[in-house]
Amino acid sequence: MKKIFAIVVILLFTPMLLSAQEEDFRKNELSFSYGGFSVLSSDYYHAGQGYDYSSIASFLGSREYVSEMVNIGVFGLSYHYYPLRWLAVGAKAAVTAGYIKTMDTFSYSESRFRPFSHSCVLAASVKFVYLNREWVRLYSEVSSGMGVTVSEKMVELNLVFNTVPFGVSVGKRFSGFAQIELGNVLCGMSIGVSYKF
Structure with a gap:
């Protein structure tokens, strides 16, 4: 009788144990990030594209110049979907802007900041997780897509490419990353x- 009771108890708790193990591996990840310098909305990028900043009349008033x-x-x-623990595929959207004074x-006298250019990017990405522990993950990522840059004098469509050679994420369901x-x-x-959900 004791053996039958033990088998029944084990059979009752087995689905719970299996579902708890599967719950630990969440396949969907939604993330928000903020980063530093954007090449798309900088004067370095547009100067390389042939934008003429020396012509003050075409960009500013006759009595103005860019001070900052x-x-x-x-x-x-x-958003990333993990078909495997070490591989994720997904999509990224990003926005950035440049302002001038x-x-x-x-x-x-200096004016207030005013918009100079805005860029929006939509890209597909692939993430490789090469260390996957309970609280810490190390990864690399590659993404490519299209971007639109809108400024006072032009609208550009750009091919964008970004890579993350090294990233670290700390946490379980909610995590912070750099x-x-x-x-x-x-x-x-x-x-x-x-x-992760």
Whole structure:
């Protein structure tokens, strides 16, 4: 009788144990990130594309010049699906903007910041997780897609490519991450939060 009772108890708890093991491997991940310098909305990128900044009349008033240019960084939202524990495929969306402050040549008074260019990016990505522990994950990622840059004088469609040679994520269901990014969307470090479900 004791053997039958023990077998019944084991059979009752086996589905719970199996479902708990499967629950630990969540296949969907949604993340939000913020990173530093964006090449897409910088004057370096557009100067390379042949945009003429020396012609003040085409860009500013006759009494103005650019005294400061600021890049707000890159805000990103991504979704990844994990068919395997070490591989994820997904999509990323990112936005960035550049703002300028102008100075009047006669009064030397500075204006408030005004928008110069805005960029939106949509890209497909592949993530490789090469260390997958309960609380810590190390990964690399490659993404490519299209971007649109809108400024006062032009609208550009760009091919974008970004790579994450090294990223670290700490946490279980909710986690924080930091990653190094290289490409024409972001060049530098980004940080963020992610949620697995």
